[in-house]
Amino acid sequence: MNGILYTRYELIRALRNRRFFFFSLGFPLVLYFVIAGPQSSDHNFAGSGISAALFYMAGLVSFGTMSSMISTGARIAGERQAGWTRQLRITPLSTRAYFRAKVMTAYAMAGLTIASLYVAGAILGVSLALGNWLEMTGLILLGLLPFAALGIALGHLLTVDSIGPAMGGLTALLALVGGTWFPVTHGFLHDVGQCLPSYWLAQAGHIGTGGAVWGLTGWLVMAAWTVGLSALAGYAYWRDTGRV
Amino acid sequence: MTEGIQIEGLAKTYRAPGGPVAAVRGIDFSVGPGESVALLGPNGAGKSTTIDMLLGLTQPDAGSVTVFGNSPRHAVDAGLVGGMLQTGALIRDLTVRELILVAASLYPDPLDVDEVIALTGLGQAASQRTQKLSGGQTQRVRFAIALVANPALLVLDEPTVAMDVEGRRDFWMTMREYAARGKTVLFATHYLEEADANADRVVMMAHGKIVADGPTTEIKARIGRRTIRTTLADADRAELSRLDGVSSAERHGDSVILRCADSDRAIRALLEAYPAARDIEITGAALEDAFLELTREPDRAEVPESLGAAR
Numbered sequence: 001m002n003g004i005l006y007t008r009y010e011l012i013r014a015l016r017n018r019r020f021f022f023f024s025l026g027f028p029l030v031l032y033f034v035i036a037g038p039q040s041s042d043h044n045f046a047g048s049g050i051s052a053a054l055f056y057m058a059g060l061v062s063f064g065t066m067s068s069m070i071s072t073g074a075r076i077a078g079e080r081q082a083g084w085t086r087q088l089r090i091t092p093l094s095t096r097a098y099f100r101a102k103v104m105t106a107y108a109m110a111g112l113t114i115a116s117l118y119v120a121g122a123i124l125g126v127s128l129a130l131g132n133w134l135e136m137t138g139l140i141l142l143g144l145l146p147f148a149a150l151g152i153a154l155g156h157l158l159t160v161d162s163i164g165p166a167m168g169g170l171t172a173l174l175a176l177v178g179g180t181w182f183p184v185t186h187g188f189l190h191d192v193g194q195c196l197p198s199y200w201l202a203q204a205g206h207i208g209t210g211g212a213v214w215g216l217t218g219w220l221v222m223a224a225w226t227v228g229l230s231a232l233a234g235y236a237y238w239r240d241t242g243r244v
Numbered sequence: 245m246t247e248g249i250q251i252e253g254l255a256k257t258y259r260a261p262g263g264p265v266a267a268v269r270g271i272d273f274s275v276g277p278g279e280s281v282a283l284l285g286p287n288g289a290g291k292s293t294t295i296d297m298l299l300g301l302t303q304p305d306a307g308s309v310t311v312f313g314n315s316p317r318h319a320v321d322a323g324l325v326g327g328m329l330q331t332g333a334l335i336r337d338l339t340v341r342e343l344i345l346v347a348a349s350l351y352p353d354p355l356d357v358d359e360v361i362a363l364t365g366l367g368q369a370a371s372q373r374t375q376k377l378s379g380g381q382t383q384r385v386r387f388a389i390a391l392v393a394n395p396a397l398l399v400l401d402e403p404t405v406a407m408d409v410e411g412r413r414d415f416w417m418t419m420r421e422y423a424a425r426g427k428t429v430l431f432a433t434h435y436l437e438e439a440d441a442n443a444d445r446v447v448m449m450a451h452g453k454i455v456a457d458g459p460t461t462e463i464k465a466r467i468g469r470r471t472i473r474t475t476l477a478d479a480d481r482a483e484l485s486r487l488d489g490v491s492s493a494e495r496h497g498d499s500v501i502l503r504c505a506d507s508d509r510a511i512r513a514l515l516e517a518y519p520a521a522r523d524i525e526i527t528g529a530a531l532e533d534a535f536l537e538l539t540r541e542p543d544r545a546e547v548p549e550s551l552g553a554a555r
Contacts, residue, residue, distance in 0.1 A: 005349035009342060016337040083332030087389065090299050091350040092323045 003097030010105045014075065024071060024113050028064035032056055032120050035181075040124040045183070050206055054128075057121035058205015059180035061140060062198060064113035066174060069147035070167050072106045076155025077163045080240070089241060099237075103148045110144055132207045139204035139213060143222055146197045149229035156236035174198035197225045248428055249275040249298065249397070253307035256293050267293040269452035270307065275430055277312075277396075280423045282439035283432040285449035291432040292330050294449070295401045298430070299327055311397060319397070323351040326395030328386050330402050330432070334374040340385055341370040347389040355394045363418050364388040379406040387415060391422065398422060400431040404438065416442050470507030472514065475523040476500045488513040 014020060036056035039045070045052040079085050088098065114137065118126075128136070158166055175181065177189055178198030184190050193199035200218040207213055214222070256268045268290040275281045283291045296302035298309055300316030311319035319325050334343060341361065348354035361370050364384045369377060377385065383406050390398060400419070404412045420442060423429045433439055439446050440460045448456040448463070456463050477498050484493035484500060489509030494501040500521075504510040507526055514521055 003350070006346055009338060009346045012342070013335065013337040079335055081333075082335055083329060084335045086301060086329055087327075087332055088350075089301060090320050090325060090327045090329070091347070091393070092321050092352070093350045094321075 007101040024068040028060040053124040062201040063175045065110040068109040072151030073154035143201040146225035149233040153233040153236045156240040247313040248277045255306040280429040282443035289449040290452040326390040326393035327399040328390040336375040348392045351393045360392045472502040473525040474521040
């Protein structure tokens with residue numbers, strides 16, 4: 001009744017999907033070794049105060065986990081097209097349990113991405129105090145909240161045909177402006193980036209450089225996006241299903 | 245739980261590119277607890293829209309639906325309703341058994357998963373992934389998902405589409421067994437034989453309205469009751485249709501078909517007026533005739549010639 005089995009099989013379904021392993025796990029891992037590998041001896045990458053290995057680990061974690069979270073949207077769009085969402089609506093599954101299953105599945109997938117990139121980071125020489133690992137992980141998990149909501153919103157707004165390009169384009173853009181591929185420290189991109197959740201997600205890797213990682217701006221931006229995108233997700237679900 | 249389904253003044257209009265479409269135009273009917281009722285009508289009659297409103301998937305513009313004395317939403321949340329919607333595929337990356345297990349887990353009092361797999365003839369396919377199934381197997385799984393809920397009300401919207409003959413036979417057998425447990429069943433179909441063979445009562449819809457509601461025998465009795473066929477040269481169709489007991493007449497060359505309100509009076513009148521009539525045959529109307537008679541467009545008062553040719 002409370003949707004535990006439903007959540008479990010949602011997760012199993014996600015794990016059986018090969019696209020996930022390619023785009024959210026394999027792709028960031030390969031990119032990490034290709035980009036950060038040759039520069040792994042750079043301990044103050046482009047003046048960022050952190051090593052290249054850590055910079056790219058954090059950047060690719062943000063890229064991979066964003067993909068994981070937003071890919072919820074692809075699963076939802078597929079379920080809508082199959083008529084499964086309507087089928088669920090004539091079962092006692094509550095809206096809350098439905099959302100919970102989607103968010104937990106997305107987080108589990110993101111967790112796999114994080115773990116695999118941490119291992120890769122350690123291989124390339126990332127070394128942090130335990131407290132820093134934990135703080136970074138906590139910030140990343142919090143920073144994924146707006147993306148969890150975004151995935152649900154996109155899934156209920158877009159169709160199977162349009163969601164692929166939308167997800168790919170959005171993730172690439174957010175990663176670029178967020179500083180996944182190169183440090184964004186000043187100028188227009190920096191100003192825009194500071195207003196986006198992907199910037200602060202990647203910024204979680206700038207740990208152990210002194211001071212608070214996010215600062216007030218970071219927390220405010222994250223909170224605003226979480227609230228805004230959750231409202232959008234709620235609206236998208238309501239518009240799609242006529243249900244509160 | 246004793247009230248079944250009550251539908252009163254139900255109406256729904258959809259916005260469409262070509263202007264608003266009145267899918268359901270004010271209908272009233274009820275389904276008693278434990279009753280099996282067929283919602284019969286051609287495509288576009290408003291059956292699916294009615295079912296969507298009954299299940300709480302669509303909000304009516306006017307009128308009301310109650311299911312076991314409450315709103316559809318309430319009945320669905322209480323796990324009293326199981327349904328097989330008209331369109332629908334299955335979600336991928338699960339086996340048939342896993343998917344039915346998930347469906348069962350959502351309901352308070354489900355049937356045993358393996359029992360349902362056996363009932364729906366899915367034993368062979370139970371460990372297959374849902375995306376590898378044939379159309380007929382997919383329909384069986386969709387039926388299993390509705391059935392495993394062990395619902396007090398089972399709603400099936402054109403359930404046998406995409407099933408082969410054997411699949412249909414098995415399907416209706418299982419459905420009748422389930423209905424025999426005292427469950428309420430409402431199914432939509434445009435196959436007359438299905439309604440005739442599997443429902444206690446038929447509610448016929450056309451153009452968003454109910455055109456007949458009663459036992460199949462009553463509907464047969466109401467329309468086109470008997471047909472007389474005979475070979476008769478040089479008879480005037482208009483004269484034939486004015487014979488006592490005849491409601492309409494058709495002529496195809498020398499063969500004449502008379503639809504009769506009262507075939508006893510009609511045959512006497514026919515032989516009196518046309519003693520030369522031969523090869524006389526009197527048959528009871530098939531439900532098909534009743535269906536065509538009841539659901540044809542209101543503005544086409546004349547029975548079209550093609551009706552006879554279609555037989």
